[in-house]
Amino acid sequence: MDEKMVHLHIENCSKLGDILETTQERLDRALERHPDIANKVKITMGTDGKGFRDAMSTADALFCWDFERENVTELAPSLRWIHLQGAGVNHLLPLTWVPKDVCLTNSRGVHGERASEYVFMGMLGLNNRLPEMMTNQRKAKWEKLHSSRIRGKTVLIYGVGHVGGDVARIARSFGLRVIGIRRTGKDHEYVDDMYQPQDLAKLLPLADFIVVTAPHTPSTERVFGQDAFDLMKTGAGFVNYSRADLVDYAALQRVLEAGKISAVVDVFDQEPLPETSPLWQTPNLIITPHSSSNDPDHHADRSLDLLFENLGRFIDGRELKNTVDLDQQY
Incomplete structure (x- = not known):
């Protein structure tokens, strides 16, 4: 891999359903919308942990909802940034597992x-x-x-x-x-x-x-x-x-x-x-059955747009949007 390339791993979670899933089609559309990023990133994708450990051995960034968090530093020695597909972090609490050199961001505002x-x-x-x-x-x-x-x-x-x-x-x-x-x-x-x-x-x-x-x-x-x-x-x-x-x-x-x-x-x-x-x-x-905010027509695309905007910031060494305050827990 070119040393200038950033390795982004996308980990889908099937229990979230189709609305939030990063399909190859949605990813391709996002790459077309962000051509300045497309040639600077290597992207791998998996679902529900399949191939996760192999991908994380070289990943610099992770886009996900839920994932294996035990021994994150050993599992992903190059990891510096995690971006969540949704706004909430409750399912990840307490956030003591987040390594001190890893930035955690979320998708608040997308919905x-x-x-x-x-x-x-x-x-x-x-x-x-x-x-x-x-x-x-x-x-x-x-x-x-x-x-x-x-x-x-x-x-x-x-x-x-x-x-x-x-x-x-x-x-x-x-x-x-x-x-x-x-x-x-x-x-x-x-x-x-x-x-x-x-x-x-x-x-x-x-x-x-x-x-x-x-x-x-x-x-x-x-x-x-x-x-x-x-x-x-x-x-x-x-x-x-x-x-x-x-x-x-x-x-x-x-x-x-x-x-x-x-x-x-x-x-x-x-x-x-x-x-x-x-x-x-x-x-x-x-x-209503927890259906208030997930937009089937736009949610995934808007999440990916936010991800790629932050990816540009990550590559340039700039401050990321939607940083989660680990002390405040949101």
């Missing part, structure tokens, strides 16, 4: 537009009381449920990152007041008032909609439990797009059954959600 559309669909459905109507539909119960327009209402976004920020943009365009929470408290152009996580309790009673778009870390574990739900106003709508671990689902079930709030939820503690889960029969709840 932002699709995800924010889903979240706002949930908000519009909640505003129009669709979870309650669906509960009545299953009972063959005719009950007129009226709602006011969404303009002028308040949404609290817990986690103003790529997705949360785009939700804020859409919400502002619909005339909502947007209050946000992010770890740094840094202002955002589409958020009217920004706060930090310790302010959650005082903000919950103000919100007509609560949207969860934060990563799971030890500090966000079950942050939406009984105490948080008790602080929400009667009639509030709750959307959990991001991670199941941020929510106590038993507590959510109780407030839904009491008719205090309604909810749209895409992520669960156990997936697929077991047939025996009481959530299936919980009133005032719309369940």
Whole structure:
């Protein structure tokens, strides 16, 4: 191999399905879109560990979702960069396995537009009381449920990152007041008032909609439990797009059954959600099967574009985009 060539190994994971798979056709299209990179990289591909060890013996970079992480340094002595096909790193925690000279990046932002559309669909459905109507539909119960327009209402976004920020943009365009929470408290152009996580309790009673778009870390574990739900106003709508671990689902079930709030939820503690889960029969709840953000037409291509943009930076010795903070774990 030419000493100037970078060896990139792409490790597919079959359990992710076709949407995220890097097929040869998708890879060829990406190489055509990035001709300046194509002649500087040697690419190998595998699936579910087949040929992984051989490839990693000379790989400089790895594009993957899940992989063999024990003794990474010995397995891949030349490895300097790992890029994840998705945004989440929960399945890789704790990140103590990451060698000190390896940069870990992810694909956050790739699915932002699709995800924010889903979240706002949930908000519009909640505003129009669709979870309650669906509960009545299953009972063959005719009950007129009226709602006011969404303009002028308040949404609290817990986690103003790529997705949360785009939700804020859409919400502002619909005339909502947007209050946000992010770890740094840094202002955002589409958020009217920004706060930090310790302010959650005082903000919950103000919100007509609560949207969860934060990563799971030890500090966000079950942050939406009984105490948080008790602080929400009667009639509030709750959307959990991001991670199941941020929510106590038993507590959510109780407030839904009491008719205090309604909810749209895409992520669960156990997936697929077991047939025996009481959530299936919980009133005032719309369940979607972790399908909120993977775009079958664009996700893989956009992921590869981000990969190749970062690959150019890697070759040039520049800072990579979407670096994961190993201490913050996102």
